[in-house]
Amino acid sequence: MHIVVTGGAGFLGVRLARTLLAQGSVALAGAAPRPITRLTLVDRAAPPADLAGDARVTTVIGDLNALLQPDAQGATPAVPPDTNAVVHLAAAVSGECEADFDLGLRSNLDATRALLQACRALGTQPVFVFSSSLAVFGHTAEQPMPPIIEDDTLPTPQNSYGIQKFMCEQLVADCTRKGFVRGRNVRLMTVSVRPGRPNGAASSFLSGIVREPLAGERAVCPVPPETPVALSSPTRTIEGLVRALQASDAEWGPRTALNLPAVSTTAGEMVAALARVAGPEVAALVDWVPDAHITRLIGSWPAGMNAQRAARLGLRADTSFDDIVRAYVRETAAPAR
Numbered sequence: 001m002h003i004v005v006t007g008g009a010g011f012l013g014v015r016l017a018r019t020l021l022a023q024g025s026v027a028l029a030g031a032a033p034r035p036i037t038r039l040t041l042v043d044r045a046a047p048p049a050d051l052a053g054d055a056r057v058t059t060v061i062g063d064l065n066a067l068l069q070p071d072a073q074g075a076t077p078a079v080p081p082d083t084n085a086v087v088h089l090a091a092a093v094s095g096e097c098e099a100d101f102d103l104g105l106r107s108n109l110d111a112t113r114a115l116l117q118a119c120r121a122l123g124t125q126p127v128f129v130f131s132s133s134l135a136v137f138g139h140t141a142e143q144p145m146p147p148i149i150e151d152d153t154l155p156t157p158q159n160s161y162g163i164q165k166f167m168c169e170q171l172v173a174d175c176t177r178k179g180f181v182r183g184r185n186v187r188l189m190t191v192s193v194r195p196g197r198p199n200g201a202a203s204s205f206l207s208g209i210v211r212e213p214l215a216g217e218r219a220v221c222p223v224p225p226e227t228p229v230a231l232s233s234p235t236r237t238i239e240g241l242v243r244a245l246q247a248s249d250a251e252w253g254p255r256t257a258l259n260l261p262a263v264s265t266t267a268g269e270m271v272a273a274l275a276r277v278a279g280p281e282v283a284a285l286v287d288w289v290p291d292a293h294i295t296r297l298i299g300s301w302p303a304g305m306n307a308q309r310a311a312r313l314g315l316r317a318d319t320s321f322d323d324i325v326r327a328y329v330r331e332t333a334a335p336a337r
Contacts (some may be wrong), residue, residue: 001026001034002082003245006064006115007089007285008041009048011194012131012237016087017041017051020239028085029127029182030248042067042078043090064090065106068114070121079118085127086181088115092203094135094161094297101160108164116171120180128181129244130172132257133187134230135162138300149306150257158300173255184244185257189232189305192270192321193328202297206231209267210274210325213285214332222291225268228303232262233324236317243313251313261307261317263324273321277329 003020007013017039020026021293025033040058041047051057060067060077067078075081090111098106101175119126138158139145157163169185176183194207205222206229212219232240240260244252252258265273275283307315318324 001028001036001084002038002040002080003080004038004040004042004086006042006078006082006086007091008059009043009045009198010089012191012234012241013041013043013089014047014051015088015135015234015238016241017047017057019242021051021054021056023242025086026242027246030246030251036094038082040078040080040083043060063087064111065114068111068118070118070163074121076118079115079122081122083119083122083126084124086115086119087128087131087241087245088112089130089131091131091165092161093199094159095204097161097164098159098202098297106163108161109167111299112168113171116175116181120175124177125182126174127184127245128175129184129186129241130168131241132165132169132185132187133258134187134262134290134301134305135159135184136166136169136187136257137302140300147302149259149302150268151309152256159297169257176255182249183255184247184252186240186244187253187257187259188237188240189230189260189262189328191234191237192231193324194234195328195332202294203229205294206261206267206270209271209286210328213282214278214329216285218285218287220287220289221271222289222294223267223298224290224295225266225271225288227267227295227298228264229267229270229298230262230264230301230303230305231318231321231324232260233318233327235327236261236279239311240315243315247313253309258309259305259307261310261315262305263318263321264304265321270321273325277322277325
């Protein structure tokens with residue numbers, strides 16, 4: 001079996017690749033398990049050495065839009081002819097899309113459309129897992145968002161990133177309806193705690209206020225302590241993506257997107273959890289410096305999810321943010337690979 005992962009050198013892409021390779025096989029779309037013989041990782045950068053050195057891994061480095069231009073035979077480097085499934089993680093993030101409208105359209109909408117077209121050209125109806133976002137939901141005074149998002153809540157995005165993700169969901173759904181792919185739209189929650197350095201996402205601080213203090217560095221929280229947020233650990237997020245690959249059409253259900261489960265908490269409760277796990281002196285490294293733009297953006301996103309459809313697939317939220325912090329501490333204490 002051959003699986004393509006776009007954004008394969010990013011945090012989630014690397015984690016997904018390692019999970020799939022360790023698992024060794026996939027029961028793709030409910031079929032009998034088959035061994036993973038090839039994993040193609042597509043990104044602007046090379047993956048870590050452990051992945052690059054695995055005989056099952058092929059790396060394709062470059063701009064995704066360029067890599068999706070078909071050659072004279074109609075083939076593309078990013079989607080080889082024997083591709084059985086694609087997990088599309090590559091994207092410009094929320095802050096980048098607000099700052100550069102054209103970048104967001106090119107990296108999110110245009111790239112997803114080209115990727116779907118490449119899958120269509122295969123003529124084999126590959127499984128297509130698209131990583132959407134809770135940012136498809138938004139709040140305005142004219143159209144208030146419900147306190148709890150249900151599986152059938154109407155998306156009302158209030159930023160370019162969320163709008164682009166919702167447009168891509170519809171493209172995946174229509175390509176599924178037409179029989180070009182077997183689409184699986186998965187709405188990811190804000191993933192915390194991410195390792196590494198901050199990125200351009202407006203929600204980046206939701207990892208930084210834990211990651212940096214644990215490393216002995218000061219961190220800024222740009223939203224008030226009472227700001228509600230919906231979070232998912234890296235482990236639970238990867239579980240959702242793998243389950244999307246393996247669910248049968250009947251299990252998956254409608255073509256509309258699936259909301260992953262989330263821990264509902266607040267920025268203040270996150271820092272309190274950090275204090276309980278690592279000590280008050282670590283939590284004291286968080287500085288509360290309000291940023292009206294980020295507060296407005298994060299405040300428009302939902303904080304409560306009733307993910308019954310995901311629950312029927314066996315997916316569940318993390319028990320608490322304390323457990324998420326403990327898991328991050330365990331992982332960062334492990335020897336680097």
